[in-house]
Amino acid sequence: MWKRFTPVFKISAGIMLVLVILGVAWPDGLETATTNIQAFIANKFGWYYLIVVTIFVIVCLFLLFSPVGRIKLGKPDSKPEFSRPTWIAMLFSAGMGIGLVFWGTAEPISHYATSSPTGEIGTEQGIKDALRFTFFHWGIHAWAIYGIVALVLAYFNFRHDRSGLVSSTLQPLIGKTAEGNTGRVIDILAVIATVMGVATTLGFGAVQINGGLSYLYNIPVNIVIQFIIVAIVTVLFMISAWTGLSKGIRYLSNANMVLAAILFGMIFIMGPTLFLLNIFTNTLGSYVQHLPEMSFRIAPLDPDIREWINDWTIFYWAWWIAWSPFVGIFIARVSRGRSIREFVFTVLLVPSVIGFLWFATFGGTAISLEHEGIAKISELATEESLFGVFANYPFGMIASVVAMILIGTFFITSADSGTFVLGMMTTGGSQNPGHFIKLTWGVLLSATALALLYTGGLQALQNTMIIAALPFSIIMLLMTASFVKSLYRESRELGIGRINQGKGKKNKKQ
Numbered sequence: 001m002w003k004r005f006t007p008v009f010k011i012s013a014g015i016m017l018v019l020v021i022l023g024v025a026w027p028d029g030l031e032t033a034t035t036n037i038q039a040f041i042a043n044k045f046g047w048y049y050l051i052v053v054t055i056f057v058i059v060c061l062f063l064l065f066s067p068v069g070r071i072k073l074g075k076p077d078s079k080p081e082f083s084r085p086t087w088i089a090m091l092f093s094a095g096m097g098i099g100l101v102f103w104g105t106a107e108p109i110s111h112y113a114t115s116s117p118t119g120e121i122g123t124e125q126g127i128k129d130a131l132r133f134t135f136f137h138w139g140i141h142a143w144a145i146y147g148i149v150a151l152v153l154a155y156f157n158f159r160h161d162r163s164g165l166v167s168s169t170l171q172p173l174i175g176k177t178a179e180g181n182t183g184r185v186i187d188i189l190a191v192i193a194t195v196m197g198v199a200t201t202l203g204f205g206a207v208q209i210n211g212g213l214s215y216l217y218n219i220p221v222n223i224v225i226q227f228i229i230v231a232i233v234t235v236l237f238m239i240s241a242w243t244g245l246s247k248g249i250r251y252l253s254n255a256n257m258v259l260a261a262i263l264f265g266m267i268f269i270m271g272p273t274l275f276l277l278n279i280f281t282n283t284l285g286s287y288v289q290h291l292p293e294m295s296f297r298i299a300p301l302d303p304d305i306r307e308w309i310n311d312w313t314i315f316y317w318a319w320w321i322a323w324s325p326f327v328g329i330f331i332a333r334v335s336r337g338r339s340i341r342e343f344v345f346t347v348l349l350v351p352s353v354i355g356f357l358w359f360a361t362f363g364g365t366a367i368s369l370e371h372e373g374i375a376k377i378s379e380l381a382t383e384e385s386l387f388g389v390f391a392n393y394p395f396g397m398i399a400s401v402v403a404m405i406l407i408g409t410f411f412i413t414s415a416d417s418g419t420f421v422l423g424m425m426t427t428g429g430s431q432n433p434g435h436f437i438k439l440t441w442g443v444l445l446s447a448t449a450l451a452l453l454y455t456g457g458l459q460a461l462q463n464t465m466i467i468a469a470l471p472f473s474i475i476m477l478l479m480t481a482s483f484v485k486s487l488y489r490e491s492r493e494l495g496i497g498r499i500n501q502g503k504g505k506k507n508k509k510q
Helices: 007-025 027-065 084-095 098-113 124-138 140-159 167-179 181-217 223-243 245-270 273-295 303-333 340-371 382-390 396-425 435-494 503-509
Strands: none
Touching: 007 027, 007 181, 007 435, 027 140, 027 273, 027 303, 027 340, 027 435, 084 245, 084 303, 084 340, 098 124, 098 181, 098 340, 098 382, 098 396, 124 140, 124 273, 124 303, 124 340, 140 167, 140 303, 140 340, 140 435, 167 181, 167 435, 181 223, 181 303, 181 382, 181 396, 181 435, 223 396, 223 435, 245 273, 245 340, 245 396, 273 340, 303 396, 303 435, 340 382, 382 396, 396 435
C-alpha cells in the first residue's frame, strides 16, 4: 500500500511526524528554538511581510475593476456548484471560523486595556484605535491573501485543466520543472504550511473550549483536558470527512452561520446596541481612511510600538499566509463557475464586512463593559474573555453553551476542510481524495496541535505560524506573477480591454 502514496505525501507526512515526536520528547528545546527563529523573522522580515501582503491587496483590487474580471473560473458554460449563500458560508467557515470566536472579544479588549497599538490605553481614542486595528487585521488584507491563492488555483485548475496543486500554477514561469522535483518541493512546503496553519487554529479552539469549561464549571485548564477535547472533536470531524464535501462540510458550514447569527443577535440586541452601531460606523470610516498608512506601518523608531506590530500585525499576516494554501485550495474547489470579478468582490468584501460587524459587536460590548466600570474583561485569560462578557447578561449561560457548540462546529469544519485539502495536495490534486488519506491527515493534524500545545501553549502556536509562513510567502509571489502573466496573455487573445476589437470573439469565448 505504501507504494501507492505520492512522494509529496510520504515526505510531508514524515516531516510532520518527526516534528510531533520532537515536540513530545523535547518540549523545552523545541519551544526555545521556535521562539528564537520567530523573533529573528519578525525583527528582520517584518517590512517584507507588510509589503508582500499589500501587493496581494493591490492585485486583487486591480482585478476587481479590470475588464479581465469578466473571465470565468472555468469553461464558458460552467455553472457554480453551490448557491451563493452556501458558498459564502463555506468560504467564511474555512477562512476564519474559530479565529473569530477566539479573538472576537480578546483582541479589541487587549488593544484597549492592555497593549495599545498607538499607546492610548483606556481612553476614548483607545477605543477607536482598538477596533480600527482589529478591522485591519481581519479585513481586506487577510482575505486578499486567501483570495489570491484561491483565484490562481481556480483559474489554472478549472479554466486551463491543470491539477489542483500549488506547483501546477507555476508552469508559465518555470515550465516543466513544475512537474519534477522542484514542483514536489513547492507542494511539500505548501503542505507543511497548511498543517501548521490548521493545527494552530485547532489549538486555539481546544484552548477556548477548555477556557469556557473552566470559566463555567471550574474544570482545570491543562493539556489533559485539551487532549480529551481534541480527541472527541477528532472523531467527530473524521465522521464528517467520511461523508464528503457536498454533505459534511456543506451542512456544518450552514450550521456555523446559523449558530453565529444566533450568538451575534443575542449580544447585539441585549448589549449596548446604539453604542455598537455608532462604533461600527465610525470605525469603518476610520479603517478606510487609514488603510494605506496601517498597511506600511513598521514603527522603525519606536521599539514599543514595533514590538506590538511584531506580536499582532506580523503574527496575523503570517497566520493568514500559512493558512492560505488550505483556505485557498478549499475556496478554489467550491468556486468553479464564478467570474473573477464576482469571486474577488465576494471573497474580499463580504467576509470582511461580516467580520467587522462581529468584532464591533463582541469587542465593542467588552470594551463598553470595561470602559463603564461594569466588568474587568481584560483581567481574564484570553480564552475566557468571551464568556466573561456573557456573564454580564441574563442569557449568559445559554450564550456560553451556544458559543462552545459554535467553537466545536467551527473546529470540526476547519479540521474537516483541512483533511480534504491535504488529501488533495498529497494525491496529485485529486478532487475527491480517498478516505484513508484524509483520516491519516486528520490524525496528524490533531497530533500536531497537541504537540504544539504541550510544547508551549499559545505562544508555541504563534511562533510556529510565523516560521511556516515565510517560505510560502515567496511561493505566493511566484504564483501571483505566473497568474498575471497567463491572464495577460489570455486577455490579449480574447481582445479584452481593446476598443471595437474582437468583441464577438470575446463574448463567445468567455
